[in-house]
Amino acid sequence: AQTVTQSQPEMSVQEAETVTLSCTYDTSESDYYLFWYKQPPSRQMILVIRQEAYKQQNATENRFSVNFQKAAKSFSLKISDSQLGDAAMYFCAYRRDHNMDSNYQLIWGAGTKLIIKP
């Protein structure tokens, strides 16, 4: 069974600095998707970035980028120029990409609480 591990329960960073959140996963599949979701205090889940396993190029979205190491099964999220609005819980998630699995459920990590220091 697939598992997702976020080993950092909490991280803090000074405003305008860069922070990296770690995520590792375990799977025997070769085709899958990885996601980072953000959950601010309002508790809405917001998609931050996603990566297709077959793509070697790391995904980027403005200040957010990932370091996808497929062989190491690592998928870290880098936030550059941290802003106060980035304070939230960040969840890493895995989704298999298999023809027989039409529901494509997400497997979730435990989350990392990111604190931004002004």
Place this chain on the structure above:
Amino acid sequence: GAVVSQHPSWVICKSGTSVKIECRSLDFQATTMFWYRQFPKQSLMLMATSNEGSKATYEQGVEKDKFLINHASLTLSTLTVTSAHPEDSSFYICSARGQRYQPQHFGDGTRLSIL
């Protein structure tokens, strides 16, 4: 685009009451909808997956008679917590997905408090 509306956002009711939560995809057709439960400071726990027009698939340990899910159209799914008790108090979140390769988009969640 890809907006999911969940209603109500907060409900307080007496023990024994049944509560219905609605999840709507506003600008896309949701082939699949997911219902999650989230305890404080924890990750999301998948309760069930529903596809339009078919019965929901419940995760192990989730009582299907307690948590009734209906996915009657491509834009609406409902979760009914029947005869709710204080232990059912939690934060419930729905998500919806269009085509198979598209990501899940989440509603704002419903805080359910049973007195």
